[in-house]
Amino acid sequence: MNSIRKTFGLATRTYRGLDWLAPLGDLLLRLYVANVFWKAGLVKIQSWSSTLYLFSEEYKVPLLAPEIAAYMGTGVELFFPVLLAFGLAGRLAAFVLFVFNIIAVVSYPTLNAAGLADHQLWGLLLALLVLRGPGKLSLDHLLWPRLQKRVGA
Incomplete structure (x- = not known):
């Protein structure tokens, strides 16, 4: 019985530690995905x-x-990653980039298997951010309670 208590105690401390690290994981996740789309916008x-050639001939x-499409795509890649990185309107930014990611895959018929795997990973990470939100290390977490008080919601 004593070994069960020790094991349970260790598991409890481990879970608490992971819960404490979760906001950092959310931040790193946001920064990773935002960086991918931001860099693509900078290249454009x-x-x-x-860029105009690619949109007229390839995409x-x-x-x-x-x-x-070139102006809109570049705008999405330069604006929404910034919101996502700061966690400002984080779910909206993740959702827009999620949809944008799908459009990118559909629009590029010669996308190879490695490129498709990258887009699948980014889509999964963005879906996770849409469902969970940007986390505690975000402007949303800081500003949302204040906004709710102001609006009376």
């Missing part, structure tokens, strides 16, 4: 003529003209 603005974004 470094050579706008190449087949449904329902949008290539130039509009």
